[in-house]
Amino acid sequence: MPYGSFRQSENLIQQGTDDIIGNxxxxxxxxxxxxxxxxxxxxxxxxxxxxxxxxxxxxVVHRRLEAARRAPARGVPPAEAATRYGxxxxxxxxxxxxxxxxxxxxxxxxxxx
Numbered sequence: 851m852p853y854g855s856f857r858q859s860e861n862l863i864q865q866g867t868d869d870i871i872g873n874x875x876x877x878x879x880x881x882x883x884x885x886x887x888x889x890x891x892x893x894x895x896x897x898x899x900x901x902x903x904x905x906x907x908x909x910v911v912h913r914r915l916e917a918a919r920r921a922p923a924r925g926v927p928p929a930e931a932a933t934r935y936g937x938x939x940x941x942x943x944x945x946x947x948x949x950x951x952x953x954x955x956x957x958x959x960x961x962x963x
Contacts, residue, residue: 863901915950922962928955
């Protein structure tokens, strides 16, 4: 892609975010996203940060946490949400969840009931 059109970049980043959202349950390498949109990994990371204000990793963690936060309303227990949304283990998930929402996944799920 030539370095011109902001609109083209915006559309490519939207496609990349759609790929990320559709694959929250697994590791999605930057290389895969870059290949999907036809840009180098470096260019994808730079455009992504410019468009979203977050690194790709920050965005993935943010989207996973948002999905996990909605899980109790769908009857998904926190331990299952951790696995379903791509966290390596429950401790890793709990740490991220607590930093993002100020409580543990279990307490949050209990409060949703």
